[in-house]
Amino acid sequence: MSLRLLKGIRVVSIEQFISAPYCTSMLADSGAEVIKIERPGSGDPRRSYDPKLGPEDDYLSGGFVSYNRGKKSVELDLSDPNDGETFEQLLRDADVFVHNLRPGSLAKLGWGADELRKRFPHMVVCEISGFGVTGGPYAKWPALDSVIQGMSGLSSLLGTSPAAPPGLAPMGTMDILAGVYAAVGILAALVQLERTGQGSHVDAAMYDIGAAFLERPLTLHEFTGELPARGQDNYSPVATFQTGDSAWISIVIPTDDMWARTCRAIERPDLTNHLELDTSVKRAARMRDTVVPALELWARGLSADECLSALRAAGQPAGLVQSIAQVRACPQLAHRELFVDVEDPRAVHDDGRHIALPRLPLLFDGRRAEPGAVPRLGAHNETTRQPESIVGHP
Structure with missing residues (x-):
């Protein structure tokens, strides 16, 4: 049986890149209806990222698929009055609204968080940004994952020695952490909504989250005044060692x-x-x-x-210390059914092997998430604009 813990929850999200899409993918995997609002004609920039599978005019992007399974894609230009009306209709029946655009960008179009909270007091509004929406000296700075890896202190600890250049984790560490924390915030706010009928505003700043993620180095620094250095840990006897077969x-x-x-x-x-x-x-x-x-x-x-x-x-x-290929072929992860075939006819190699990616890595009463299909751009434009799809969602 597939996971449907959030069945009946509607999420509307203006999202791009990783942080908000990862957040809403967790909600979609848990059974929520997620409507992804995209720029007409081009959509989420990660739709065009390499590597790709399928024909040139209808390819599947490896940079898009894992964060966007099971969602509905709707193209809207919020500067267009007709699209603005459709957006408002979607929000009327939404439980959650998420976005990771620059702070203030939606307010310029009349859809700022304060306005949304006034018009839809029942709704949870979640904003994911680099430095938060409460102001501060960095509030207007643009931010992506590698920026926050550096500023949070993570890069200062990645590398072989204090003399080596600072490193960057080869995946969207801070983006994904921001998505996870935002999802936790949304779920907590939904509990309050259930209890009181009142929505909440969730302000998820990647910089806050990145710094909090480095809890241990910050704690050591607070207790000792010492500066943690790359490639060494003065308080934890941790290491790797090589075996006779070069592993x-x-x-x-x-x-x-x-x-x-x-x-x-x-x-x-x-x-x-x-x-x-x-x-x-x-x-x-x-x-x-x-x-x-x-x-x-x-x-x-x-x-x-x-x-x-x-x-x-x-x-x-x-x-x-396993390679990525060893992780993919791991019998324990196979037993746990972590990797699930991507539901898309393009997600197949030339030799017939299906693309399989990790599901939501949790089981509830033995049940796993069953991620849905990858939406083509605008695949739900017409169905979502129909009155019956707006007034009553499952």
């Missing part, structure tokens, strides 16, 4: 108990109570020059599977 294993040894288990697994009881390794902080300081060499000396004649089996048998958590 890599990730390990963290935060407690004395785990350190004793690790020493038993690698047959180095002499290290258990070593004076330079007998606390978590000491082990963190000596990971590179003592702990990792000891692990790799033990692992030199073993395969990754043998190393992992020995560590797990001793009760020490450890994991293989």
